[in-house]
Structures are given as structure tokens and as C-alpha cells.
Amino acid sequence: MSEHAALIAPAAAEFAGILRGIGETELAARTPCAEYDVRALLNHLLYWGPWLEAAGRKAPPPEAATGEAEAGLIGSDWLDVAERQTARLVEVFGAPEAWQGMTALGTAQMPASVVGDMVLGEFVFHGWDLARALGRTVDVAPEAAEAVYASAAAMGEQARSMKVYGEEVNVAEGATTFERALGASGRNPGWTP
Structure with a gap:
């Protein structure tokens, strides 16, 4: 899956553009992730980002003093x-070697390509979550849509058992690849705030 390395930078650029559009008053907005408002979803991303980075570098995970919910990472400089x-x-997962071999995400050993696909999914799916919460759209490249769909379909049952994904959402016949990816990840493509 190291060919997915080339998808990271464009997906991250779109994601960063969405982040820059979030104002203080929008932090309490609902997102398609039922348990997260915008603030909690940003906290989730900031909490797990260092873990993903460490896995990409094949380095030990960061030491966590608290769990995600208690972390409170959304300060004035978020x-x-x-x-x-x-x-x-982007630096780590934009390089093909980050996708090769095995790595650890916390204590779980897994193929590095799985972690790379998680990072791509964080940018694409959570970028969509944030954009929808703000009533905006997101531009997902066809290649990125294919990659996140393949990953969501392959990992769906395991992700649902770990409460990472919600129940699969049936999408309309003729749905786009990205809409199918959203459904496979437990998201309703038609969700509105």
C-alpha cells in the first residue's frame, strides 16, 4: 500500500484548509460522529496524532498521562x-518506507500499511466530519476515495467491534465511491447538522 503515500499530502492539505475555517463559536457544533462535537473531535485528532506518528516512525508510543476524554487539548493554540x-x-506517511513492514500502535502489532491507511482515513473521514459540522463541503480526490473505501470495507467489521466505526450505513444505488466509503465507515453521506 505504499502507493497510498502519495495521497497523504493532498488529503492533508484539504484537511488543514477545513481546520483553518473553524471559528471559536463552531467548537460546540455537532458532528456526524455522534459522540463528538467539533471540540471533542479536534481533541481526538490531537490525542491520537502522536500515536500515529510514532507508529509511522516505528518508534515507541508517547506516554499518555490521561485518556483521550480527559486530555483537554483544545487550547487557544489548537x-x-x-x-x-x-x-x-505528512512528512512521515508521505514516505513509502512508513508503509512497509510491521509497526506497533500502542501495544498492538500490525502492518505499517494499516496505520498509513488510518492516517489517510483520519484526514479524509474526519475532514468530512468537520466540514459537514460546519455546513461545508470537502474535496476528496478519486484515488483517495478508492483507498479509504478499500480500507473501510476491509477493516469494517473489526473497526465496528472496537467501536471505531458505527454500524454500516446503506447508501443509494449509484452512490459515489466516497459515499460508499462513508457508509462503510458508519457515516450517513446525507448527514446534516
């Missing part, structure tokens, strides 16, 4: 922190 984290993930 956008700067998020942009730097995004840039580091």
Missing part, C-alpha cells in the same frame, strides 16, 4: 498545534 501535527504526519 490550530497551530494541529497544523504542526498534520505536517509531521
